[in-house]
Amino acid sequence: MTPKWLMALAIIAIAGAAYAAEPITTLRSTAPDQESEAPRISNFEDTDQKRPRNYPEQPPTIPHDIEGYQIDKNANKCLSCHARSRTGESGAPMVSITHFMDRDGQFLAAVSPRRYFCTQCHVSQRQVEPLVGNSFVDIDALLPNNSTRIAE
DSSP: OOHHHHHHHHHHHHHHHHHHHSOOOOSOSSOTTSOOOOOOOOOBOOOOOOOOOSSTTOOOOBOSOOTTOOBSSSOBTTHHHHSTTTHHHHOOOOOOGGGGBOTTSOBOSSOOGGGOOGGGTOOBOBOOOOSSOOOOOOHHHHSTTHHHHHHO
């Protein structure tokens, strides 16, 4: 055997030994070969309050239940409240002006077909405990007095 083959076999043997020593961790509460009880379906977060965004250009989350909404090529239930002509009576925020732009940057009279299917970007929130821990820190928390540093 050549030295390259010996090195490859050694790497495979070391990786295999390390893999066998570590138990496989998953988010499952039971082993894959065991039946587990289905989790209870959680409630939608239905506060009708805007949630903070975590990064620039993040699409806003949907602060209410949209189960059963028809959003397809024939109809868009979201626009019954969020269309420009309906926000006065519904009190819902109007869809962003960016939703009226076509791919060439030209403004249209109606929502652009590429922005018509709301749930491609916007999601409803459910009241659930996180499956894994999260130590995310917003940039504003990392840079105290951020506004004064920009001005300097």
